[in-house]
């Protein structure tokens with residue numbers, strides 16, 4: 603089974619100026635494509651040859667996990683972005699955020715603080731733990747909460763430099779502040 607680069611729901615310039623067309627061309631068009639090519643090469647002839655991406659990220663290690671994790675994480679990240687996002691959560695998700703973090707604004711501050719504080723390359727996640735509570739977690743490199751069993755992913759921010767360096771240079775905080783302008787909470791609600 604070959605994994606394929608899916609078609610994005612929006613044009614490569616649609617998230618501009620938060621995320622520029624140049625960043626999308628490099629990030630989606632080159633980085634994600636390379637992870638998918640590596641994944642296809644690494645599963646050939648292994649027990650993961652016909653496995654779902656979910657199973658691969660839960661059960662694999664090493665180079666295969668790194669590439670599969672990056673494919674999974676990027677699909678999840680780009681699916682939640684939109685040129686016409688609903689910028690606030692509603693209903694049960696909003697209740698859960700208010701209960702856990704006090705307010706949406708406080709949640710965003712804590713999420714950004716975690717993402718800014720992540721040393722090197724990685725991802726910051728909002729996950730729902732087995733007991734139902736929400737948790738902000740950091741993952742290094744290709745780290746994924748389903749592999750590390752920290753909870754079910756609801757939302758992630760890519761803080762690898764390739765995600766923001768062309769648009770924000772070293773100002774990771776500016777990228778994260780702008781990130782909320784293109785995050786579609788209807789997608790986060792779907793995962794919740």
Ligand code: MN
Pocket residue numbers: 629633676760762764765
């Ligand atoms: Mn990335």
